[in-house]
Amino acid sequence: MKQFRTGLVVGKFSPLHLGHELLIRRAMTACEETVIISYSESELPGCDSRRREQWLRARFPEAILLVLHNDQHALPHNDADELIHRRLMGWACTHFLNRSVDAVFTSEDYGDGFAAELTRYFGGHPVQHVQVDQARKAVPISGTRIRNDPHAHRSFLSAEVYASFVQTVCFLGGESSGKSTVAEAIAARMETAWVAEYGRELWIEKDGHLEYEDMRQIAVVQQQREDALRLKAFRYLFCDTSALTTLFYSREMFGKADAELEQRAERRYDHVFLCAPDIDFIQDGTRREASFRLQQHAWYLAELQRRRIPYILLSGSVEQRIATLLSHLG
Template sequence: MKRGLVLGKFMPLHNGHIALIDFALNRCDELIVLVSASYDEPIAAKQRLEWIEEAYKNNGKVIPRLLIYDEAVLPNTSESLEGVSKLWANYLKEHLPPIDVIFASEAYGAYMGRFLNCEHVIFDEPRKIVPVSATQIRNDPFTFWDFLPDVVKPYYTLKICLYGTESTGKTTLTQRLVEHFNTVAIPEMAREILEHTNKCTEQHLLQIAQLHAGAINEKIKQANKLLFVDTDINITRSYSKFLFNKELIVPEWIETANDFDLYLYLDEDASYVQDGTRLTEADRNKLNESHKQELISRGINYVLIKGNDWEERFKKAVEVVNEFIKQKKR
């Protein structure tokens, strides 16, 4: 049996890494993909390992492994240095089974092969096949979006939540933003559960929270850089206090799904429309204050979208989103 090794930080995993791993898989019977991570790096080691595991979950030849190392023991350098390679090779001899061939896209592969007493194969060192680096992606993931595997894209997808009381145009604005930015959205889930706000029960609110968070976790896999979400768990909490004067307690996974990058709040100065499912206009406005108090209590900073002109609201929202994306690049 021929055992291969691919060693890297995978910070993040990108299509260049995938090309290297696939190249290696065609030339060995078993491939250890070793994620090396030192302390205080911008992407968690566990996340990087999970990317490898998910990308190759259906390939039994791939053995993902994680190495968290101390830079005082194993130097961290982007240069291919013979002395550094020898230190790493000696360490790997003690912690890995015997390696028959190491695959790399950098010159250190030759040094490592010599010190591991194994064959070495260099793949696409000039990076002509996949012309990208992990540093480029970290600095500007949207520009290099097409170089990301599907398993990594959710990590860099910006989640944008639209807040607002009833009859403020959230549904319509969300759909317009989806079309403008060519992506997907999560609708408000209340209407999937009940027909009228006045018929809501405490159990309904928990069901809404679960359905909504589950949809976020699934739909983000399909998103094109941005995921728009109509309301979040904080609004469901606000309903719980407004309707029942009770705190809504949800599992941690729901909290995690409802972690957003940007919040837009549609003010209540829009024309009220009763579609047969909503509160009265007076209660709608009271609910608006409840929502805002809930967000203040949780330290949520949002951008207020005002006005009775729907087109102006749309243009303002697009402007805010574009400016946010620019800020993320800096």
């Protein structure tokens, strides 16, 4: 038997850091079920409610989670009187979750008053306050410090949370326009991860005999790689092509594109760089003629404009292109 039946943890979790995770795991150890409620008005930079919900579901799938979204609920300001916030939590437990709680877990000195108000709200049902690491000795960090520089405080964030602060950088361009070379070089320069082009790998594996069904699979695997490597990246993740590239080849080779491929081609990146066809064309046995590269480049120009996707043109040598990247990425 655990000490409590139902425990409650409330927070902005902006962002969800290892101090919060310690608090939640202590609650889960002591309680048969743990309720996590998150809300913030106003939202704090990089920590909107749906992102917080994603973090909490990824890290604590077994918990009972309630995230109050600003666009769905009239929430009190973060600086509103404590009594308003405490009564809101009592109302949320009864209105949304149809339950009271037996303990509230905090790392703050207001916890005793919070528990006392919940006890009154629940008609005298006793709620105990359990304090966890108030001095912040176990996890010496705060949300404010992390928001100021999430990259400097990466060690206080789980991979799933830190990944939200990693910016994605996509390289597009025709065949032999330097995408892979630049992606690998800039990733090494910035000591982070890069995503190789899966479509090229599959083309080589199948000796150039791709089928229509391969197009959708290329987009799926490419994005799976992006999602996996984002968990390992630092500050930036560099992506050699995207599903937009696969969409071009599907239409070029088969005159059509799978609905899922079309949808995956909508994925947006924080930065898009288009590699100009101004370097020597190298025929490695897997590429078409040089004129096809110009056709691809023209298609990207038109498609990026049609989709209203901002981009930066990369031209010149590899070092010139890296210099352009660094000037834009900082």
